[in-house]
Amino acid sequence: MEVYIPSFRYEESDLERGYTVFKIEVLMNGRKHFVEKRYSEFHALHKKLKKCIKTPEIPSKHVRNWVPKVLEQRRQGLETYLQAVILENEELPKLFLDFLNVRHLPSLPKAESCGSFDETESEESSKLSHQPVLLFLRDPFVLPTASDFPNVVIEGVLHGVFYPHLQPR
Numbered sequence: 001m002e003v004y005i006p007s008f009r010y011e012e013s014d015l016e017r018g019y020t021v022f023k024i025e026v027l028m029n030g031r032k033h034f035v036e037k038r039y040s041e042f043h044a045l046h047k048k049l050k051k052c053i054k055t056p057e058i059p060s061k062h063v064r065n066w067v068p069k070v071l072e073q074r075r076q077g078l079e080t081y082l083q084a085v086i087l088e089n090e091e092l093p094k095l096f097l098d099f100l101n102v103r104h105l106p107s108l109p110k111a112e113s114c115g116s117f118d119e120t121e122s123e124e125s126s127k128l129s130h131q132p133v134l135l136f137l138r139d140p141f142v143l144p145t146a147s148d149f150p151n152v153v154i155e156g157v158l159h160g161v162f163y164p165h166l167q168p169r
Contacts, residue, residue, distance in 0.1 A: 001086055002027040003100065005079040008071060020071055022078060026100050035101050042078055045099050049085065052093055056084035 004025045012018050024035045046058045059077030063070050085096060
């Protein structure tokens with residue numbers, strides 16, 4: 001897994017004073033997605049991670065949020081923080097994966113020991129309701145065909161996954 005924080009933006013709010021949102025880029029298994037988090041969410045994550053793993057230093061909580069140079073330093077610090085958590089831990093805690101919106105299997109030993117990012121979430125609701133069904137290493141629709149005969153296994157699996165309501169031919 002690779003994590004970067006390529007940018008941040010200032011968010012205006014009517015209910016509270018403005019705040020900064022950091023855009024996190026997560027690369028995992030060849031896929032990329034983005035998550036936006038405020039510094040307060042990073043700080044909450046850090047407090048919970050400290051209880052179950054050795055954590056790196058997190059950038060200071062008290063800075064002037066309107067100074068671009070300071071915000072850039074905070075962005076770099078938060079990026080380094082996330083990367084250090086990944087590098088220093090063989091298995092990442094479930095609450096860290098939840099923070100990055102990364103799907104994970106409930107069978108990871110450390111993932112269970114650290115609890116959930118959302119304290120109100122029950123143990124039962126955090127587990128998948130089913131086991132993973134299949135995994136393609138490459139997109140089966142773009143695989144070159146070796147012959148004129150169809151691959152009935154791939155066709156059957158794809159039919160079952162994408163058209164389970166249809167009866168077999």
